[in-house]
Amino acid sequence: MMNSFSRKKSASNAKERLQLVLVHDRTDLTSEQLESLKDDLIKAISQYIEIDPDAVRIELERDGRSQRLVADIPLRSAARHRAG
Amino acid sequence: MTAQVITVTSGKGGVGKTTAVANLAAALAMDGRKVVCIDGDIGLRNLDVVMGLENRIVYDIVDVIEGRCKLRQAMIRDKHYPEMYLIPAAQTRDKNAVSPSDMIRICNDLRPDTDFVVIDSPAGIERGFRNAIAAADRVLIVTNPEVSAVRDADRVVGILEAEEKGNPSLIINRLNPTLVRNNDMLSAEDVLDLLGIQLIGVVPEDESVIIGSNRGAPVVTDPKSRAGQAFRNIAKRVQGQDIPFMDLDQENGLWSAIQRLKGRK
Numbered sequence: 001m002m003n004s005f006s007r008k009k010s011a012s013n014a015k016e017r018l019q020l021v022l023v024h025d026r027t028d029l030t031s032e033q034l035e036s037l038k039d040d041l042i043k044a045i046s047q048y049i050e051i052d053p054d055a056v057r058i059e060l061e062r063d064g065r066s067q068r069l070v071a072d073i074p075l076r077s078a079a080r081h082r083a084g
Numbered sequence: 085m086t087a088q089v090i091t092v093t094s095g096k097g098g099v100g101k102t103t104a105v106a107n108l109a110a111a112l113a114m115d116g117r118k119v120v121c122i123d124g125d126i127g128l129r130n131l132d133v134v135m136g137l138e139n140r141i142v143y144d145i146v147d148v149i150e151g152r153c154k155l156r157q158a159m160i161r162d163k164h165y166p167e168m169y170l171i172p173a174a175q176t177r178d179k180n181a182v183s184p185s186d187m188i189r190i191c192n193d194l195r196p197d198t199d200f201v202v203i204d205s206p207a208g209i210e211r212g213f214r215n216a217i218a219a220a221d222r223v224l225i226v227t228n229p230e231v232s233a234v235r236d237a238d239r240v241v242g243i244l245e246a247e248e249k250g251n252p253s254l255i256i257n258r259l260n261p262t263l264v265r266n267n268d269m270l271s272a273e274d275v276l277d278l279l280g281i282q283l284i285g286v287v288p289e290d291e292s293v294i295i296g297s298n299r300g301a302p303v304v305t306d307p308k309s310r311a312g313q314a315f316r317n318i319a320k321r322v323q324g325q326d327i328p329f330m331d332l333d334q335e336n337g338l339w340s341a342i343q344r345l346k347g348r349k
Contacts (some may be wrong), residue, residue, distance in 0.1 A: 012268045014231050015274050022278060044203050065245070065280040 001065065023060045027067050044077065050076040085118070085162040087198035089191045090322065091220035097207030099228045100133035100257040103302075106134045108224075111300040113165035117155060119197040120159060123173035123218040125206040126182055132172045136163060136300020146174035146181045148190065155193050164305070164321070179211045184218030189221035197251030198296070200322070202210075209243055217244070222322075223252040224284060229259050238279055248323030253284035255318060260289045261332040285318035287311050288332050 026032065029037075038058045046050055057072040092105045102125075109119045122145065123131035127330035132138040143158040148171070155171075162168035171190075174181060187203075194201050205216030217223060223244055227237040237254070244252050256272050263269035270278075272286045290311035303312040304319075313330065320327045 009267070011264070011270050011274065015278065018231055018234055018278050019269075021235060025235065025238060026242060062280075065241070066225050 019062065023062055023067060025083070027060055034060070041073075045073060052076050085193075085196075085199055087120075087195040087196055087201050088322075089195075089201045089203065089219050089221045090224060091124075091203040091205055091216050091222075092224045093205035093213060093216060093240055094207060094226045094233070095209060095238075095240040096227075096233045099226050099233050100202055100287075100293075101207070101226050102130050102134050103222070103297060104226050104255055104257065104287075105131060105202050106297075107302045107304045107312070107315035108319055108322065109200070110162075110165065111137075111304040111316045112163070112200050112202075112322070113168040113331050114304065114316070115319060115323065116167070117323070118167040118192050118197070119165075119202060120169045120171060120198050120201045122171045122187075122201065122203045124182075124187075124203050124212060126173045126177055126179045126212060127175065128206065129173040129175045131204050132160075132170060133300065134297050135170055135174075135302070138300075141172050143192070144172045144174040145190070146177050149182060149186045155190065164301075177213060179206070179215070182212075182215050184215050187215045188219045205292055209239060213240075217247070217249060220249060223249055224255055224278075225252050225281070226255045226257050227275065227279075228257055229264070229272070229275055234270065234275055234278055241279060241281055251282060252277060253282050255285045255287065257287045258289045259286055259332065265333070283329075284321050285314055286316040286329060286332065287318075314349075324344045 040054060041050065041058065042053045042056055051073055056076045057068055061068050061070050092101050094101050096333050105121055111120045112119045121131060123129055132141060137160050143153040144157060147153045148155050152190065158171050159169040160172065191201050203216050203220065203320050205230045206212035225237050225240055227233045241252060256275065259272060260269055260339045264271045272283065276283055290309055292306055292309040293303050293311050303309045304315045306312045317327045317330065
């Protein structure tokens, strides 16, 4: 039973890695491109509304055979805005 | 009769495409269907040896395309099933000797008096693969529960989607139930979840497959083989029957005892 914990994880590890690699294969979008898309998105949105750039999350999600781009963009709260 | 043309492909090589073609075809022939197999791997001919027909080849598919023989003359009759034929690949030519329209023409010529045409696609996503899918009514994708094979299968599914080739079905080959139980191999559910296409069969790893190909006799002819049972089930599903999936978990004991009993009948 040596090293049973890490052994137990190999299939889960394979699945997690594949989930990530397939989503990028399917969209033909690299992590770097996704990062620059995020920067552009932050720039564009910031022209209209104040957001917290560090809290923005953007990722590709799988839904069966289709992919979606999911962005979570928290707005700066009014309180924080006044304090800042 | 109007044949259904089934192409078996995978992206990655070595996952068991040729074995799947030989077994699917033999199982269909066992069910009384008239089947013509086409080896689409020009230059790397293999289906003939797996089917045990390598000594009977006179003409090949390129001879048909270039008019050196009639289609009928390139069809090698199987030793065991008189309603099963093989059209071998050319060994000394390359994949450019065949075009997608050649494949469509040959399949259309076969359609009127055949039940199934089963095409063995070469690995990869280039010309040979394009030829193999050109005439397909249905595509079966073979994969193994391994990262490289699943990734390549996903690429193939993407290409088939882009080509509007209909919904492919998945054969998960060489699944090792013990490794899956120990969470050291992707399960059939994992692979299905990743690829997002419909399943048509799960074939357990089984040494009788190698023994079968050594002898040039597909494993479906061995009533005790679990892989053979899985391929027989796939053939039934291809014919439209609703066959439950095998329980691969009860590897020893009851299940194999039942299989042995069934085999004796």
